[in-house]
Amino acid sequence: MAAAAHEYGARDAYVEQDGTRIGFDEWYRRSRALAAHLRGRGVDTGDVVALMLPSGIDYAVAYAAVALLGAVTTGINTRLGPREVTSILAQAMPTLVIRDTDSDLPEIDGATPVLTRAELNSVTRSDAADFLPEAPGLGAPVTIIFTSGTTGLPKGAWFDGENMAAAADSAGVMSAPLDRRLTSTPFPHAGYMAKLWDQFIWGITLVVSPVPWSAEKMRDILIRERITVAGGVPTQWTKLLDGAQRDSFPDLRLGVVATAPASPELVERTAELIGVPLVVRYAMTEAPSVSGTAIDDPPDVAFRTVGKPQTGMDVRITDDAGAELPAGRVGRVRIRGACVMRGYWNDSKRTSEAFDEDGWFVSGDLGSVTDEGHLMLAGRVGDMYIRGGFKVHPVEVDHVLTEHPGVKEAAVVGYPVPVLGEIGVAFVVPTESSSPPTSVELRRWTADRLADYKSPDHLVIVDALPLTAMNKVDRHRLRALAAATPPPPR
Template sequence: MCIPTPTPGPPLTFGEAMRAAVREHGDQQAYVEGARTLTFAEWDRAAAGVAERLAGRGVRPGEVVALLLPSGIDFAIAYAAVLRLRAVVTAVNTRLGAHEVGAILRASSPALVVRDDTVPWPAIDPGTRVIGHDDIDWAAAPTREPGPASTSRPDDAAVIIWTSGTTGVPKGAWYDHRGLAAAVASAGAIGGRRERRLFSTPFAHAGYLAKVVEQLVSGSTLVVSPQPWSVQDMARLLVDERIDLAGGVPTQWAKLLTVPGLDRAVLPHLRVGVAATAPASPELVEAVRERLGCSLVVRYAMTEAPSITGTDPADPPAVQSRTVGRPQAGMAVRIVDADDVEVGGGETGHVQVRGACVMRGYWQAPALTEAAFCGDWLRTGDLGWIDHGGNLVLVGRSKEMYIRGGYNVYPLEVEHELADHPKVARVAVVGVVTPVLGERGMAWVVPTDPDDPPTLRELREHVGARLADYKSPDDLRLVPELPVTAMLKVDKTALQRLGDPGSVDVRVGGAPTAPGSTPPAPAPPRGDS
C-alpha cells in the first residue's frame, strides 16, 4: 500500500537559509550550551571567520571536511563554515571506536580533519591534514567583511552522514542542499515554530546534520543537553530554559515523572515531547500528557531518510504507542513483498520509502547505492503494515525477524506488548539459534523495580494473551541496562552474540543458571558512562 503526500516547496541552499535567518531573527538565540550562547547573527559571523581559517588550510569547493568534535556550539560553527566554502561536511560520532573512525575517514577521504583532542580519538593516518580545535579562534570575526554565505547550487553535495555500522563498516548517506531543505516541509508538528528545543542527540547524527536548515528557517533555539544524560539535568533545563519541545527515549520520560514538583504548573511552555528508539506504552503517553501537560509524538526516520513518518499531538495514545504515524510532507511509503510487488493494506511486508528527504546515495559506493534502491524507492530494511487510519506499524527489521518452529516472529511486535507490562522498563527481543525449533525468542529486560523483576511465566502469559503463543519469549535475561550503538539505538547484534544458552538467566522449563542471581549486563560500547 502506497500513501503519497504533498511535496515541499522550492528548495533553499544552506547559504540562502542562513542569510534569511540572519535577516529575520539574527538577534535570537540559536544555541545555548551551558553558560555559552550564540545568536543566529553571531553564528553566521563566526562561521565566516572559521571559513577563512579553513580556506587558508587549502579547503576548496567539493572537498570533504571531517568534524571530529563533540556536540555543541563549535560544531555548529564548523558545520556552517564548511558549507560556506561550498565544501562537504561529514562528522564522526565521539562514541565510535578506532575501526569505525578509520573506516569513515578512509571512505570519505577528507581534505581536512577538524579535531578536538580533548576527546580520545584513535590515531589518524599521517597523510591526513588535521587542524586542532585549539588552533581555531572560534569567536574571531573574518578579516574582511564576509560575502554571501554560499553560492552553492541545490544539487551540490552538502553532508555525508554515517550509519551506525552494526552489520558491518559504516556507510555514508550523502545529501545535497535540496535534501537538507526538504527537512523544512517534513518537520510536521515538531517544526515550523520559533521555539526552544532541548537537544540531546549527538550532532554527528542525522537528527542534527540533516535538520539544520529547518532550524534556520524556523528560528528555533537548540539547548544542548549535558553529557552524560541525567534526569536532574533534563528537569532543570526544561524549567530554567523554558523548553517548548524536548526529545527522549521512553525510559527518560518515565524517569521525569518521578521528579518531585515537576508538573505542568512549572512547565507552561512544554508543548511536545518526542519519544524515540523504543515503544512508549499508552500508560506512559497518558501520564506525560496528564502530569507534564505535553503530548508525546513518535517519529520514524533513519540515516538514509531522516524524515519519513510521524504521529500528531492530537493522536490518541494507542496510535502514539503502536504506530509510527503517517508520511511527512514530501514523503511516501509503500509495503511490498519479497519481489518488490506492492501488497494490500493490512498486509505485512517490506517497508519502502520515497521522497525529498531520501539520501542521494552512499558516498563513493555505487554498488551499495544500487542495492539500496528499487527504482526511486529506498529499501529501508524494516517490516511493517499500514492500518486503516493510514498509520505505519513497524514489526521489526527484516534481518531481525526470526523463524521459530516454521513461524515468522517480528521482534518489535513482541517488544510493543512486553513494554506494556508494568514490571518492564525497557526491553529488546532477539532471535537466537537453537536445536529443533531453529530459533527461539530471547527477551532482554530492564525491570522497572530491580527488587521485583518480572518472571518469564508472567511475560509469556502477558504476550500470549495478545499474540500467537509462538511469539511469546522463550528465554529471559534481566539486565540493568541495554547496550546501545554509537547512534543510541539498542545494539541487538551485541545481544545476539551474548544470547547463548549458557548466558541465559531463565529458560522455559528450566531453572536460573544461578538461582537468585542476575548475570552481568553486556559491556556498553565505547564512550558510555
C-alpha cells in the same frame, strides 16, 4: 544563514550544557571567519571536511563554515571505534579533519591534514568581513551522514540543498517559529546534520541535553531555558512526571518519544498532568524525515505505530519481489520522497542496490500499514527469527513486553537451537530491580496477547539495554550476550 543572522540577531542559536551560548549573528560571524581560513588552507567547493568534535557550538560553527565554502561536511561520532573511523575516512576521503585532540578519540592517518579544536577557536576570533560565501546551487552536496554500522561497516548517505529544504518542509508540528529545542541527538546524526535549514528558517535554539541525564537536571533545564520541544525515552518521561503538575513547564508545547514506544498510559498521563502531547517520529540515516504521529492521534496509535508519512514522503509495504502488500501484512518498508538521500558517497554499487527500478529506497526495516494508513514497524530484516517454522518479528514482542507493569525496557533476539531452529531470548530491564518479573509470568503475558510461538523462551534480566552510537538498541550485542550465556538445553 545570512538571512537568519539578520532576522534573529543575538537570539540564542545554541546553548551548551554549562550554559555557554551563541547567537545567530555570532554563529554566522565565526563561521565566516573559519570559512575564510579554510579557503586559505586550500579547501574548495566540493571538497570533504570531516568533523571529530563533540556536539556543541564548535561543531555547529565548523559545519556552517564548510557549507559557506560550498564544501561537504561529514561528522564522525566521537563514540565510534578505530575500525569504524578508519572506514569512514577511507570512504569520505576528506581534504581536512577538524578534531578534538583533548579527548580519547582514535588516531587518524598522518597524511590527512588536521585542524585542532584549539586552532579552530583561535581562527574564529579573527575578522572575515570581506569573505564572500559560495553559491554552488541546491543540487550540490552539503553533507555525508554515515550509518551506525550495525549491519557492517558504516555507509555514507549524502544530501544536497534540496534535501535540506525538504527536511524543513516536512517538519510539521516538530518545528515552529522561535522554538527552543532540547536535543540529545549526537550532531553527526541525521537528526542534526540534515536539519540545518530547518534551524535557519524558524530561528530554532538548540539546547544540548545534560550528560549524564537525570530528571532533576532535565526539569531545571526545561524551566531555565524555556524549552518548547523536548525528546526523551519513555522512562525519562515517566521520571520527569514525578511530582510535576499542570504549570511545571509553562513553555513546553511538545514532547517527542524516542528509542522505545510510549505506553498509552504514559501518553495520557503526560497530557493530563502537564498538558503536553507526546508524538512519535520515524526516520533513518537515509531519510531523516519519514513518518510521525499527530498531536490528536489516540494514545494507542502513538504506542503501536510511527504514524503517517510526513509532507513530501511516501511509504509502501512490499514483499521481497517488490509487490505491494495489503494492510496488516508485514513486509519490506520502501520509501520515496524529497527527504531521501541522493545515494551512498563514492559507492555506486550499493547506491544502485538500495533503490528499486521505480526509485523507491528499499529500507532494511520490516513493517505493515493499518487500515487507517499508520505505519507499524516490526523490526529489521536481520532481526527476524523463525521459531518452529513461524516468523517472529522482535519489535512486536518488545511492545507487548513493555506493557507489563514490571518491565521498564525490553528487547528480544533470536537464538539458534536444535529442532525448533531458533527461540526468542528476552532481555528485560525491570521496573523494580528487587522484584523482577519471571520468565513464566512474561511468557503467559505475551501468549495472552500474541500467538503463543511469539512468547520468549528465555529471560535475561539486565540493568540496561546496550545501545549503538546512535542510541538505538544494539541487537548484535544482545545476540552475542545470548551466545555467551546460552539458555539451558530444552
